[in-house]
Amino acid sequence: MAAVNQPEVSDKVAVEIRKMNKWFGTFHVLRDIDLTVYQGERIVIAGPSGSGKSTLIRCINALEEHQKGSITVDGTLLSNDVKNIDRIRSEVGMVFQHFNLFPHLTILENCTLAPIWVRKTPKREAEDTAMHFLTKVKIPEQADKYPGQLSGGQQQRVAIARSLCMKPRIMLFDEPTSALDPEMISEVLDTMIELAEEGMTMCCVTHEMGFARKVANRVIFMDEGQIVEQNEPEEFFNNPKSERTKMFLSQILGH
Amino acid sequence: MSQADTSYVRKHMLAESPPPAAETGVLKWLRENLFSSPANALLTIVSIYVVYQLIVASAPWLVNSVWVSPSLSACREILDGEVGACFAVLTERWNQLLFGFKYPTALYWRPGLAFILLFVCAAPLLFFKFIPRKFMVLTGLYPFVAYWLIWGGTIFVPLFALLGLLAGAYVYKKTLFASAGLAVIAGFTAALIVWLLTSYMIRDLEYTLALQPVPSRDLGGFMINLMLGVTCISLSIPFGILLALGRQSSMPIIKWICVVFIEFIRGVPLITLLFVANVVLGYFLPPGTSFDLILRVIIMITMFASAYIAEVIRGGLAALPKGQYEAADSLGLDYAQSMQFIILPQAMKISIPGIVNVAVGLFKDTTLVSVISMFDIVGMIRGPILASSQWNGVYWELFGFAAVLFFITCYGISQYSQWLERQLQTDHR
Numbered sequence: 001m002a003a004v005n006q007p008e009v010s011d012k013v014a015v016e017i018r019k020m021n022k023w024f025g026t027f028h029v030l031r032d033i034d035l036t037v038y039q040g041e042r043i044v045i046a047g048p049s050g051s052g053k054s055t056l057i058r059c060i061n062a063l064e065e066h067q068k069g070s071i072t073v074d075g076t077l078l079s080n081d082v083k084n085i086d087r088i089r090s091e092v093g094m095v096f097q098h099f100n101l102f103p104h105l106t107i108l109e110n111c112t113l114a115p116i117w118v119r120k121t122p123k124r125e126a127e128d129t130a131m132h133f134l135t136k137v138k139i140p141e142q143a144d145k146y147p148g149q150l151s152g153g154q155q156q157r158v159a160i161a162r163s164l165c166m167k168p169r170i171m172l173f174d175e176p177t178s179a180l181d182p183e184m185i186s187e188v189l190d191t192m193i194e195l196a197e198e199g200m201t202m203c204c205v206t207h208e209m210g211f212a213r214k215v216a217n218r219v220i221f222m223d224e225g226q227i228v229e230q231n232e233p234e235e236f237f238n239n240p241k242s243e244r245t246k247m248f249l250s251q252i253l254g255h
Numbered sequence: 256m257s258q259a260d261t262s263y264v265r266k267h268m269l270a271e272s273p274p275p276a277a278e279t280g281v282l283k284w285l286r287e288n289l290f291s292s293p294a295n296a297l298l299t300i301v302s303i304y305v306v307y308q309l310i311v312a313s314a315p316w317l318v319n320s321v322w323v324s325p326s327l328s329a330c331r332e333i334l335d336g337e338v339g340a341c342f343a344v345l346t347e348r349w350n351q352l353l354f355g356f357k358y359p360t361a362l363y364w365r366p367g368l369a370f371i372l373l374f375v376c377a378a379p380l381l382f383f384k385f386i387p388r389k390f391m392v393l394t395g396l397y398p399f400v401a402y403w404l405i406w407g408g409t410i411f412v413p414l415f416a417l418l419g420l421l422a423g424a425y426v427y428k429k430t431l432f433a434s435a436g437l438a439v440i441a442g443f444t445a446a447l448i449v450w451l452l453t454s455y456m457i458r459d460l461e462y463t464l465a466l467q468p469v470p471s472r473d474l475g476g477f478m479i480n481l482m483l484g485v486t487c488i489s490l491s492i493p494f495g496i497l498l499a500l501g502r503q504s505s506m507p508i509i510k511w512i513c514v515v516f517i518e519f520i521r522g523v524p525l526i527t528l529l530f531v532a533n534v535v536l537g538y539f540l541p542p543g544t545s546f547d548l549i550l551r552v553i554i555m556i557t558m559f560a561s562a563y564i565a566e567v568i569r570g571g572l573a574a575l576p577k578g579q580y581e582a583a584d585s586l587g588l589d590y591a592q593s594m595q596f597i598i599l600p601q602a603m604k605i606s607i608p609g610i611v612n613v614a615v616g617l618f619k620d621t622t623l624v625s626v627i628s629m630f631d632i633v634g635m636i637r638g639p640i641l642a643s644s645q646w647n648g649v650y651w652e653l654f655g656f657a658a659v660l661f662f663i664t665c666y667g668i669s670q671y672s673q674w675l676e677r678q679l680q681t682d683h684r
Contacts, residue, residue, distance in 0.1 A: 063581050082589070090587030100582035104600050104681055113596055114586035146681040166586060 009217060010039045013072075014170050014201045015060055020069035022055060029055050030066070031225045039169075042202045044212040044233075047222035048248060053205045056222070057172045060203065061092040074169055090118050093163030097175040099155040101147035107134065107158050108143040111165045119166065126165070133161040137191050153184025157191050164195075171195065173204040209253060213237060221245050316340050326645035344649045345656055348640055352656070355475015355630050356639045362407070362467060366478050369404040372397060373485065381671065384678060398486075405474070405482070407466035415453035419446040435591065471549045475630035477660055479549075483631075484618040484664075487556040491617075492610065494557065495564030496603075500594065502569060513565070520562035526623055528555040533627040552624055560617045567609035571602035604679045611672040615665045622657075632657050 015037040022030040029052045037043055045053045058064040059071060062078055062085045071078040073088045102110050111130035115121040121129070134140045137157035139150075147155055156176055163171060173192065177185045189211050196202060196215045206212065212219050212233055219236040221229045221244075229236070229245045237253075240246045290296040319339030323346065324330040330341040345352070354363055376397035379390035399413035427442030474482075501513035520528075532551040540546055575598060583593035603610075625634030636653045640646050646653075 061585055063584060086587050086589050089585055092585075094582075094585035096578060096582065096585075098576075098578055100576075100578035102579065102582070102597055102601075104604065104679070114588060117592050117596070118587045148681055162586070 008199075009041050012039045013037070014039045014041070014074060015203070016070075016072040017060075018070045018072075020059065020066050020071060022052075022059060022064065022066045022068075029225050030059070033069070033227060035220070035227065037170075037201065037203060039201050040199045041218065042196050042200075042216050043204065043218050043220060044216040045203065045205045045220045045222060046207070046209070046212065046248070047228075051222040052225040053222045054174050057094075057174060057203050057205055060170075060172060061089050061094055063094075086118075090114070090166055091169050093166060093168035093171045095156070095159050095163055095171070095173045095176045097178050099147070099152075099159045099179075101155055101159055101162070103147050106144050106146055107139075107150070110147065110158060111162045114162075115165050130161070130165050133164045134158070136164075136194070137161045138187075151184060152180045153187045156180065156184075156188045160188075160191055160195070170201045170203070173202065173206065175205050175207070177206065177208055207252065209237070221248065223248075322346055327647065327649055328645075340652050341649055342652055344640070344646050344652055348646070351476060351635055351640065352632060352653075353476045354478050355473065355635060357473035357630075358469060358475065358478075359467070359473075362469065365404045365407070365466070369401040370478075370481070372400060372404075376400075381675075403466065405478075406469055406471070408468040409457070409460050409463055409465040411453075411457060411460045411463070415450065415457065418453065419449035422446055422449045471547050474549065476635055477632040477657075479624065479629060479631040480618070480621045480661075481664075482549075483553065483556060483621040483624065484614075486553055487560055487621075488614045488617060490553075490557045491560035491564050491613075494561035495568055495610075496599065498561055498565035499568035499572060502565065503572060516558075517562045517565050520558055521566070525556070525559050525620055526626060528559055529623060529627050531555065548629070552627075552629070556617065556621070560613060563613045563617075564610055567606050567613060568602060570609065571604075571606035572598065574605050575601055604676070607672055607676055607679075611668060615668055618665060618668070619661055632660065 013036055015035070017033050017035040020030060020033040021028070033056060035056075045056065047053045055064055059066045060073060065080075074091055076084065076088055078085070078088060101107075102113070105113065108127060108130055111134065112123065112126040115126040115129065116123055119126075131140055131143065134143055137160055139154055139157055139161075142150060142154060142158070147158065150158065160176075176192070177188050180188060185208070189208060192202070192204070192211070193215055202215075204211070204216075216233050218230055219233050220227055221236070221240075221242075223244050229240065229242045231241075236245075237249065240249055289299040315338045317340060319334060319337055320342045321330045321333050321339060322342050324333060324341065324343035325347065327341060327344070330343055334341075350360065350363060354366060358366070376393045379386045379388075380394045383391075396417075399417050402416075403410055403413045423442040423446030426445035427438045430438040430441045498513050498517060501509050502517065504510045504513070529552060532555040533548065536546065536551055579597060579601065580593070583597040588597070622631055622633040624631050625637060628634070630638060636657060640653065641649070
């Protein structure tokens, strides 16, 4: 697989996670997570199910609350203050496994709602931006339809466009292709690759190892709520260090 | 399967083609729907027989009906021993059935006009997809106009009430940036101040721009049922939304207030609440204050209905996938925005059948006010009309008429709600 042109990674920190711990009830899901993401970096988080990788990125925009340690997003320390959380969320885009488009709004309204009400962008301008990003994900002609009328791949691309309309500085992807038919995975991955080439800071939880090889600057392997191994993709896939990583890779790349 | 069959390459893809034209004809319809099996054929024949018997039994009653007659005995004379309905009671007491027996005859046009305006002013809300938003101003003004038309008195009473609300809304909007809780309190205070100040001015304005006043106890007939139904249903929906959201709140005090309110009101029969409104509430009010009975009843029925509607909406909120909340959150929408634009529109859509169920039930329950000696349509029938010497004994015609009125209204509500559900459907179109 040909490597895509990799934009420069700056030395400015986008997300800094220090000694972060999280429990679901008494279950210790995340244990002492230390992670620094630099601006322009593309990180892929892999690991078996239940390893806490989704929970980790959901902590970054406070969809899950962490109990110990600190998370700093774009220079702002995540606290319990509602306004602080809302501000961080408006800077961090998120794409979900099940798209989570708003079914009662048209595609265009899905994309303009947050810019109009959170960013206070004038309606006309928000619509222009929305059409720009819908064109970028190659579905401008669907703008007046409702999500229920689109295919899964199209819906996920709309979800990406909806996040981009907020002009986020960081994008989080929570298994964006796991709910898609095989034929539709590549159209979503193409969109994500394009985004990566433009230098967007991205944290992707995904099982698409081809995507990880092609796009990521760093692959993080998690198991049992902790980071087991992280490395550049070449090293990670060709020369994994930990036994657990070797086993995981042999299982998912075995076929 | 032979060896030759396994290898196959399609030469051309089939084009999309229309479905086969449906067979038509009355006979086919009859065969498929009425006589598809011996058992169904038997059921069809039995049903036809039952319907036939019903028609035969009721036809003479309807055909021979008498529409003009001063009393039941006169009616029987006209019928001369034959079976026949005496609908003359409806024509004779038409106004009483609709407006009660004390509403001034010369002023019937006022509630009549209010009734017509109801449709005009509700239209922008009911058909919000087809009528420009700005016409909703009419909907907002309607309660004040209707109050003035029905009760009369100086126009300044509803005008000042409106002024207070507007002042409250304005202050609420201006203080919202600080905190939502503060804004509610500030808005409420502003409205109270305006009402307090204007209440002093009202005394001097009693006869300026005034319609002839009609006291609450003079209202009656189907008018009361409509007034209570429309007012209580439209008030209980916003209160129900607030209660449902409050019950989901993460703030324990708000949550428990809502839970206790809902569970208490749902655990008490409506008729008990009406008795409380009628009798018990008087003990708690300072002596000398008279608190309008209709207002008390409206408060009680609204409380009752909002508890039920809150639970219906809670069902709608619970039916939404968690992902909708998360998507709204992840875009940076705050609580009020995500509720207003994302959660409530969807939850309300899911709740439409349940809300309509409560609304229809509530509308019919407004007849319970006859028990606390208000003369709504049932109160009129049981009281002044059946008790009069002319019409003592006319049951079928009167209660049948009340049933028809309620059926028309409730069927209308039901049809509208089904139409609305189709309008809001956004998938598979």
